[in-house]
Amino acid sequence: MQLPELAVRNHQFTWVMFLLLLLLGVVSFFSMPRSEDPQFDFSAAVVKVVNPGTTPLDMEKLVADPIEQAINELDDLRVIKTNIEDGLVVIRVEFLYGTDPEDKYDDVVAAVGRVRADLPDSIVDLDIDKISPADVSILQLALTAQDASYRVLQRHADALEQRLERVAGVKRVDVAALPQLEVQVQADQRTLNALGISVDEIYQVISQAAANTPGGHVNAGARRFTVRTSGDFSSLQQIRDTPLRAQDGRTIYVRDLARVQLTEGLPSYRAKFNGEKAVFLSVVQRKGSQIFDVMAGIDAVLNDYQPRLNEGVRVQRVMDQSVSVERQISGFFSNLNQGLVLVAVLALLVLGWRPALVVVTAIPLSIFIAIGWVDFSGFGLQQMSIVGLVIALGLLVDNAIVVVENVSRHLRDGDSSSAAAIEGSRQVAWAVTSGTLTTVLAFLPMLLLQNGSGTFMRAMPVTVTLTLFASLLIALMLTPLLASKIARAATPMPKAQQALERFASTVYLRWLNKALKYPARVMVVSIALLVASLSLFPAIGVSLFPKAEKPMILVNIDMPEGTSFADTQRMANRVEAIVSQQELVVDIAQNVGRGNPRIYYNIFPSRQTVNFAQLFVTLKTSSLDDVEPLVVSLRSQLADIAGAQILVKEFLQGPPIEAPVSIRVIGEDLDELQRVSRDIADLMDGTPGVVGVDNPVGKHKVDLHVNINRDKAAMLGIPLNRIDKTIRTALVGATMGSYRDDEGEEFPLTLRFAEFPTPQLAVFDGIYLTTASGSLMPLKQVAEIELQTSIARFQHYNTERMARVTADVIPGYTTEAVTNAVVERLQQYDWPAGMRFSVGGEQENRKEAFGGMTQALILTVFGIFAVLVLQFHSFVQPLIVFAAIPFALIGALVALYITGYTFSFTAFIGLTSLIGIVVNNSIILVDYANQMRKDGMEKLDAIAAAARTRFVPIVLTTLTTIGGLLPLTLSGSSMWSPMGWAIIGGLLVSTLLTLIVVPVLYQYLGRMNQDDLA
Structure with a gap:
């Protein structure tokens, strides 16, 4: 060398x-870029389809099945997960890891494009988004106001969005909880009926008048002129002045029977921040940018815009990731610096x-x-x-x-x-x-x-x-x-080194000679210690990733199916009042109708329905010692509220999972699926350690079915599609086109009834249909209104129907033990024919994570063995080094058992690091013994001399490794303390065994070729 x-x-x-x-x-x-969590991409996409007013079964047949069939033909698929509910289908597609995210996203877009023409024309939204853990908001702002209108908030939100998106490093700004403003033509039912004008007639006249059809061009000699025809509406007054028909010698205008105004549409998503009306702006950082530089640019924009705010509007910070990044990076570098000081002190004392x-x-x-x-x-x-x-x-x-x-x-x-x-x-x-x-x-x-x-x-x-x-x-x-x-x-020589040298020459050498004299006893004791430590493994338990130490929690509020938006809002206010009384709570962002914008890398916005609300709660501290008791207290207080299922969720580390415990109930019969999922939910609820059981599929809803007498409708010359369109207009409104104001803002132009701001059952009494003769016929003459019970929502898993039952785990229980207890009960359940279950959640991820390492470990073992063969020119001596590896487990398992941590993924990393150190120490020992044998020493004398000579560097490397890790280990981090204790405990024991067991093994296996001895 x-x-x-x-x-x-x-x-x-x-x-x-x-x-x-x-x-x-x-x-x-x-x-270089700084962030709180790893920024990486994997091949996954989400397809979201919105088709309001469509039942889950129709959404499955008309939307989910065609799209799934097209996506299922793609290569490298890992899993397809689909959520189906009233008017909404969300399909999550994941591909095998290692595939190109851009290519796979393009494949999904192409697959959906191939079946787009076969999907219903009534679809109002079809989005295909690429999933990226890096695509998480670094900042969530709230534009709040007590009295200002949403029009004012929208103007400020649009202005801030444009300014923030110009900041270097900002990828995009998402605006959420802003109501959809629309121009409503609110027709008076009684006036319509008195004049004999149908809803369909108004729809046809206004939609035709709103159409902007280019007239083309005309030539006049050498000149060419563009021809402008009627064009679209230029003002709300022009809509009011639109003539509908001439009757009894006079013209009937829209203003005679309808009110035209710019107003909010039906509420579907509203937000509050600390009790005030709010609109959220979420800033997504561009990958590879520096979060602190981005935040400096954002702060400059906000400070510059502040004087423009008026009418009681304020900009408040809901979540600022840069604060957490600063705290986390500072904490890690503090641990690094402390470790560096300890290493320096140890090196100074010994060397x-x-x-x-x-x-x-x-x-x-x-x-x-x-x-x-x-x-x-x-x-x-x-x-x-x-x-x-x-x-x-x-x-x-x-x-x-x-x-x-x-x-x-x-x-x-x-x-x-x-x-x-x-x-x-x-x-x-x-x-x-x-x-x-x-x-x-x-x-x-x-x-x-x-x-x-x-x-x-x-x-x-x-x-x-x-x-x-x-x-x-x-x-x-x-x-x-x-x-x-x-x-x-x-x-x-420093005194500490002199002391170590004396110890090596006296006490250690004496013990080593005894070990070499009785090698069999040493191996029996070592193996017994290994077996005894392995017996601790069941008591230690296994987990994947721990809870994230974040100063925030989520509170999910699920109301019964069919609950109105207003009732969900009232329940959210009630829950917020209880949560806000907690001492640790700083701010509460209330979301009604949808989950909070994405603020954590492995949590995606959940649910989009009027009977769902979510509170995003920020806290004063991130310490689990404080957060966990708060969560337990809130669960107890909120469990007493009747009429809602309320779940308090903590944030977890690692890849995204639905919940720590997740059971998939799979079967094609929806009635059986619903019944069995309820049984499984009850079974899980009775399992010790389980809390917050959620079974969306187990809930049913009551629908109103308009049973049309098709024969009678045909006799009267009323087409079925006219009946459907009239009902939709009366209930939720029908879009007739768009209206653009003086500022260039475009709004939907909607026709609806004036009597009912929100759809009411009494609407059906006033719906009239136009017959072939031009007369009006009450809807109830050709249709009956019936109540029907139906499934509220269900899921697909790899195109099969499925119900997902999830739960959290009470602090003090391990997810593995709780999941195993649930699975044991599931195996005793009397499963109907065609029904089965599979386990998801943390256990599925853990098996995938640990199980996927088998082939890699085999490759690693052969790689290490090859290096050792090249090092020692022997196929036997590498076994000495390998034999020391299992003994590293002893200290690691004992340390985890004493400290109360489970064998998590990070503890496994600690064990991996430990293996590297043990191998390194063994190599130095065996290599030096071989060199001394080349100089003419006998085998036993060589290994004893090598062990005594290498005693100081081996002990010192052990102490410095422990010193470097000690600050991080003692920090109490649920993520990294298990890793530190695994390394420290393993090092303390393995160093002793390396200095005793390796020489004994060398005595047995330390043969050398004559060429090496020459």
């Missing part, structure tokens, strides 16, 4: 290279100030060089990449410590500074390189994981890998150079 010698001999080139790498890292650090200076210098250099590489890899600074730096902090010093300690030993043996730096580095270069490679390979499963969890975590193993490669480069080039310039042979 020539790199150390090249670096020392060509020191000018080495300095220039590392200064350039450092400069690149510093520039990247200040310019002395000169060697410690070399070691500590390698840390910030490795981190900044890695940050530059991370930036070029397309990953920004967020919790995953920063945690990757924290993990790497404990690992990257290993290489520097091993090199510096070996150089110091050569200096104490009398070598010159340059010779000691070159020979000391060369002697351990292969061990350091192979140790780094095996540690990197230990993280390979997370890099290869092609699922939601792997994509979510990818920045972390990438950051660890790049940081380790940076530390390897520094250890092989810069550390020898610094050691040659700074180290001194006359420097006395």
Whole structure:
């Protein structure tokens, strides 16, 4: 290995290279994107179709089935999830991870386009959106006013939207909770009936008058003129003055029987912020931009616009992600800095100030060089990449410590500074390189994981890998150079190192000789400890991702089917009054008719129906110790409210899931599906640990069915489509065209009845139809109004009918244990023929996350084995290193058991890191023993001498790794503390076992070829 010698001999080139790498890292650090959570794309799309007034069964037949059939023909499909309810179909399409998001989105658009002509003409909205976790709002604003009209709020919202979208780094601004303003022609039923004018006649006359048909052009000699015909309406008065018919010698105008005004349409989504009428503006950040730069631009726009606000209008912040990003990044870097200080202190105590200076210098250099590489890899600074730096902090010093300690030993043996730096580095270069490679390979499963969890975590193993490669480069080039310039042979050994050396030469060597004398006993005790620790696994439990430590919660309010918008609004106000009394509550954003705009990467806006409301509640603290008791208290208080199902939801980390516990009941018979889903909901509700059971499919609704006497209608010459159109006009209004005002704003032109601002049952008494003879006939002469019970909503899963029953888990219970208890009950349930269940939620994600690592782990094992074979030129000695890996589990499991954390995905990351460290320590030990055997030592003497010599660097690397992770571990983070405890506990035990068990295994398996000994 020539790199150390090249670096020392060509020191000018080495300095220039590392200064350039450092400069690149510093520039990247200040310019690279910052966000709260990972910003990544995966191949998924959502198709939303709105067709008001259409029953769920008709929506399934006319909309869902054709679109699903077209999408199901696409390649690389992972899953199709469909929600079907009254007038709304939402189809979520997910493709296999690793496929191109843009290509797959285009495929979905093309598939829907192929069947668009077959879908109903009455569809009012068909949207196809690409799902991106990065497409989340970084800022939610509320335009609030107590008395100002929505017209005023709309004017301010439009002005702010335009200004904010011009800010650098803003992708778009979404405006929500703004009522649809429309020009209504409100006809008087009694006047219509008295004059013998039907609703259909008004519709035909106004829609024809509103049409803007270009007249074409005409030539006059050498000139050409564009011909303008009637055009559309230029004012509301022109609509009022539209003639309908001439009757009894006079002209009847629209103004004679209808009121024309610009007003709000039927309420479908309204919002309040802290009790005031509100319109929400959500700012979505452009991917790759710097959140703090974007927020600075937004603040400038808001400060500039503030003087323009009038009529009691205010701009308030509902959610500002930059505050959370600042807190989170500051917290992680605080942990990183504290870890750096602890590592420096430990290195100083054990190595002395000169060697410690070399070691500590390698840390910030490795981190900044890695940050530059991370930036070029397309990953920004967020919790995953920063945690990757924290993990790497404990690992990257290993290489520097091993090199510096070996150089110091050569200096104490009398070598010159340059010779000691070159020979000391060369002697351990292969061990350091192979140790780094095996540690990197230990993280390979997370890099290869092609699922939601792997994509979510990818920045972390990438950051660890790049940081380790940076530390390897520094250890092989810069550390020898610094050691040659700074180290001194006359420097006395620090007292702490002297104490460790004495301990290694006396107590440790005595215990090691006993272990080598009784190897069988050592292996039996070690295996017994391993088996005993594995028995703790059921008590520890398994989870995927913990709750997010966010200062906010959601309160979902589901009213019975058929509830009016006004009743849902009253219930939302009642619930808000209770929630606002809680001491921790800061602000409440009330949404009636739809979920709050998207403010978290794995939560998408839910439901779009008048009987649903959602409160977005911001809190004073994000500590789970405070938030969880609040959630429990709210659930208890809100459970007493009759007439609504109220669920208090906490935010979760990781890929999106419907709920922690989710059961899919699958079957084609809707009646059976509804009945069984109710049974399953009751069964889940009786399971300990379950709270907030939700079963949308189990609810039924009562519809009014207009049963038309088709024979009678035909005899009277009344077409069925005229009956349908007249009923729709009377109830919700019929769009006759559009109206553009003086400012260029376009509004729907709608015909409806004046007597009822909202649809009422009494409307049917006044509906008249025009017969073929021109006379008017009451609707009730050709139709009967009947009550019918029908299913309110249901779902599809991969085109099969399905009911999803979900639930949350009470604090103190693990999701895995609760889900398993539910599944055990489900297996005892008497399932009807054609019905079955499958498990979703966290358990499905967890099995996918852990199960998908099998092939990657096999590849990793072979990769590590290949590196070790190249290192030791043996197929047997790598088994010594591999045998030490299982013993790393002992301390990790014991630490998790004592601290009360479950074996989560982040704990698994800790175990992966632990494997890398254990392998690294074992490699250094075995490699040094082999070198001593080449110098003529016997096997037992060589391994004993190697263990005593490498005792100090192994102990020091263990202590520095623990020191680097200690601040993050003690922070109490539900996400990262399990990882820290797994590494720290595993290191404490595995270091002891490495220093005892590896020499014993070497005694059994440390055979070397004659060529290697020569």
